[in-house]
Amino acid sequence: MPKVLTDAQVEDYRTDGYVCPIRAFDADAAAGYRDRMDQLEADHPGLWARAKVKPHLLMTWLNELMREPRILDAVEDVLGPDILAWATGHFDKKPHDPGFLAWHQDATYWGLSEPSVVTAWVALTPSNQQNGCLRVVPGTHTDGQLRHTDTFAADNMASRGQEITVDVDEAAAADLQLQPGEFSLHHTMLVHGSSPNTSDVRRCGITIRYVAAHVRQTTGFQDSATLVRGTDRHGHFRPEPRPSTDFDPAASAFYDEIVGEAERRKAAIAAQSGSPRSER
Numbered sequence: 001m002p003k004v005l006t007d008a009q010v011e012d013y014r015t016d017g018y019v020c021p022i023r024a025f026d027a028d029a030a031a032g033y034r035d036r037m038d039q040l041e042a043d044h045p046g047l048w049a050r051a052k053v054k055p056h057l058l059m060t061w062l063n064e065l066m067r068e069p070r071i072l073d074a075v076e077d078v079l080g081p082d083i084l085a086w087a088t089g090h091f092d093k094k095p096h097d098p099g100f101l102a103w104h105q106d107a108t109y110w111g112l113s114e115p116s117v118v119t120a121w122v123a124l125t126p127s128n129q130q131n132g133c134l135r136v137v138p139g140t141h142t143d144g145q146l147r148h149t150d151t152f153a154a155d156n157m158a159s160r161g162q163e164i165t166v167d168v169d170e171a172a173a174a175d176l177q178l179q180p181g182e183f184s185l186h187h188t189m190l191v192h193g194s195s196p197n198t199s200d201v202r203r204c205g206i207t208i209r210y211v212a213a214h215v216r217q218t219t220g221f222q223d224s225a226t227l228v229r230g231t232d233r234h235g236h237f238r239p240e241p242r243p244s245t246d247f248d249p250a251a252s253a254f255y256d257e258i259v260g261e262a263e264r265r266k267a268a269i270a271a272q273s274g275s276p277r278s279e280r
């Protein structure tokens with residue numbers, strides 16, 4: 001029996017590749033996380049924007065967020081009991097921000113062995129049609145790996161402006177509208193993107209990428225993850241330290257090492273494909 005999702009939602013995830021909305025915590029808690037994020041931006045200008053790979057190794061609040069029991073319960077409902085948090089990040093669109101994400105599939109860039117990988121997109125602000133919420137094309141997670149290209153388009157928030165090269169049926173897209181403290185789950189192969197913010201309201205979400213413990217990194221480069229639930233019987237990822245304070249020296253040293261490894265991995269994926277790819 002599922003822990004948080006209904007049987008119908010678990011079935012929807014299998015059929016459509018996403019579930020939305022699910023409540024993680026209340027609006028006050030969302031405001032608390034947003035304050036921590038804003039404080040970080042104020043104290044270390046530019047750092048948060050650059051910390052794309054595993055900022056949960058630097059920030060205690062983000063490390064807490066990725067362990068939120070309600071999020072893990074929902075992730076367990078779709079991935080099973082042994083769960084690693086592999087990556088974290090954020091997508092922030094200020095009022096009237098022209099930034100957008102072209103249609104893409106996350107799995108294209110990550111070098112992971114198979115698609116038992118799900119993203120929790122956690123809203124710290126309202127996220128709706130007007131401010132450019134996440135949009136998905138239901139069912140496309142079963143379409144296989146689609147071709148992507150790097151467009152370097154201005155305002156595409158992906159680092160190389162990655163986008164799918166085949167036509168996407170936009171009319172079929174669903175808007176994943178969320179209130180602060182709610183989250184959606186989307187499958188790593190699901191076609192998704194988002195539009196610019198045409199409103200006066202900021203749109204900010206934290207992304208947490210969870211993998212089932214049997215998933216491996218296939219590129220030959222070292223990778224790490226944090227066991228957040230169950231047991232890791234596979235040992236495919238190097239265990240990550242938990243920061244005891246923000247910028248904890250041991251966790252920061254680990255972060256520097258693993259970011260270096262991630263850069264080498266990205267370069268290797270680019271060399272293999274003949275076209276530079278990247279994690280966002």
Ligand SMILES: O=C(O)CCC(=O)C(=O)O
Pocket residue numbers: 091101106119121132133134192193194205207
């Ligand atoms: O937040 C967005 O607009 C896009 C997020 C996204 O592409 C992702 O979570 O992979």
